[in-house]
Amino acid sequence: MFFTQSKPFKMADKTFALIDCNNFYASCERVFQPRLENKPIVILSNNDGCVIARSNEAKTLGIPMGAPYFKFKKIITDNKVHVFSSNYHLYGDLSERIMTSIRMLSPSIEIYSIDEAFLDLSDFKHINLFDYSSNIRSKLKQWVGVPVSIGISKTKTLAKAANIYAKKNTISGVFDMRDEQSINRILNGMQVEDIWGISRKWGAKLRCLGIQSALDLKNSNPKNIRQNFSVVGERIVRELRGESCLGLNEIKSKKNIISSKSFGKTVTEKREIHEAIANYAVRASQKMRAQNSLTQGIVVSLRTSPFDKTIQYYNQSRLYNFSEPTNNTSEIIKFAKLIIDEIFIQGLKYKKAEIMLTNLVDENSYQQNLFSYSKNPKEKKLLNTIDQLNETLGKDKIFYASQGTKKTWTMKSNKRSNRYTTSWHELKKIKL
């Protein structure tokens, strides 16, 4: 729609801001443990496998993103780095508080990820956007306790770049990059891989074409870029030139929902994998019902460890399409287990299983097929009741028999902090 030949009228200039939490997971830990201010912190992935978030102090020590924990254990202990297992209950809850707060302060917001939100400020050009953003920033710090940076510019891609600059090079934490001069100056000092949408791989390819900096990319010919990098690449160039190609997506419901976890140990028994996939199916189904969707199909996959060179790598998945979209957990579990029966090979050491609910549709407006039958109304009531009980009484208070009770395959999480804001038993205690 943005690439039509003729343009009957010029599109109005847009203005976007990107709010990005600084070292989000590390900052969440600090909210409840202020003594960790200015101390190095790392947060580990599920199973305490690798480093997925670092405080600035930890970055300075040279601990890279995604580094396997065991390989950096020495640097971590030598420098007294504080180590945490992922605590998604805490991060998710603080994220919700941040997004709710932003919504109170600004009308058009797109929640882009757990720690980022875009604002459309096109109608706010008459006010001082630096002051406007600085106010949002200080309110978020005061209300939730998490520091953020804010970048402002003419397109989402430029706002991203402005945000990176704000984070690294300003004390205010806010940077307004709307005039052509500052756009060129900042892009000139930026590596092409630091642009949103340009990976390492694409960066290397661009460098072969003589494009090194973000400014080089801005000044390149969009049509040539399209030949090597498809419409996605062309769109990036146009966005860098200030032509807004990506709008704000205010309401987003997920089109796919995945539950996928590595096991805490290698698993060889089919019974254990059935149990695990049933648990993942329950989790994914809950998420699906929470956004009022039905799923049209499931993809289940099972794999061994890709890192174990002593065994043959095995990775299989199968799609099953339901005859009628469903949100019924027991039906989903049933077919997930049947797929496992198909792809399970006796004798292999499995490391990970996954279920994806795919092609989700809205439960109130989906295409019924010719032979649709009306669903038993009791079924919906039962599912809602289970969801509500588990939400108020705690996770898995009511569970399906196939989820099992031993959960020998479950993941490791030895260094998790308390779920301060979502569990009554883990509230912060204060000595008076």
Added chain:
DNA sequence: TCTGGGGTCCTAGGACCC
């Protein structure tokens, strides 16, 4: 010993139709 989980979008190619 130990290497995350959850998403979106685009393209190529096959199946199928007229």
Added chain:
DNA sequence: TCTGGGGTCCTAGGACCC
């Protein structure tokens, strides 16, 4: 009997993101 060309839809796989 001969067999073209144009089109849509679907899926798998590959790219990217946080």
